[in-house]
Amino acid sequence: MRSRARLLDAATALLATGGADAVTIDAVTASAGVARATLYRHFANGTELVAAAFARLLPPAPPVPEDGDLRSRLVELLAAQARIIEEAPIPLTAMCWMGLGPGIGELPKEPGRSERPELQSLREILVDRYRSSFDRVLATSEARRELGDFDYDLVLVQLLGPIVFNRLATLAPIDRRACEHIVDDFIAARRARRTDR
Structure with a gap:
């Protein structure tokens, strides 16, 4: 070895x-x-x-906040993701973002993958490592109550998209306050959409 x-x-x-x-x-x-x-x-x-x-x-996934309401947990998770994205080399950030692609929830599992993890596509590795953190926050009954039914892939794009774009555009790093704005805007949009129906 x-x-x-x-x-x-x-x-x-x-x-x-x-x-x-x-x-x-x-x-x-x-x-x-x-x-x-x-x-x-x-x-x-x-x-x-x-x-x-x-x-x-790829850096390790951020820890999943266990305490607090949905908003505070999303802010914590997004701030941790922003730090990871900011520290990653730009080509790696671009590859990772493109690697997610559409329909990331429907990945085929092939026999023998566990014996040779390098056979996983970059897309699967990203999902396994980073999406699982969001799963633990968004797949809760509190998230369903507050956000209603949602397209999971679109939610990830709405939350992480601004951070990845910011990094690829080489703008100033996104801080915790910006993460709060992203989460607040996201939650407000979800609530407005639910009341419009």
């Missing part, structure tokens, strides 16, 4: 400094000091290696 760790270390370093194009089989094996045959024992192809390297660059 040491050779696998060295390969992943090399691929991650190349990805962080040169982007996905820098992660070639030759560059990774040379940097890791490992033969090509060894690489192919651990990874089926270069795409699988790049996906594993991307997954390594």
Whole structure:
């Protein structure tokens, strides 16, 4: 397993400094000091290696706030997500945002995925890591009472979209106060929509 760790270390370093194009089989094996045959024992192809390297660059999901009302929990979670997004390299932020794509709730599960986590797509990794935090806040009875029925994917876009756009546009970092505004506007819009019906 040491050779696998060295390969992943090399691929991650190349990805962080040169982007996905820098992660070639030759560059990774040379940097890791490992033969090509060894690489192919651990990874089926270069795409699988790049996906594993991307997954390594992703910061851990923020802790889910357990206390407070829906608004305060969403503000805490959004502020934590904003810090993660702000610290991530811009190409990684863009890849992650695009990796979510439409219909993220309907991901196929293939047999054998748990044995080789690098086979997961970037999209699945993002969902597993980051969406689960929102699940624990939005899938509550309090959220359903306050927000009514909602399109889950659209809610994530409404909450996280401004933060990701801000990062991609290289504007000043979004602070807690801005997160409060995003959450307040979101909740107000949901309430207004419910009373219009």
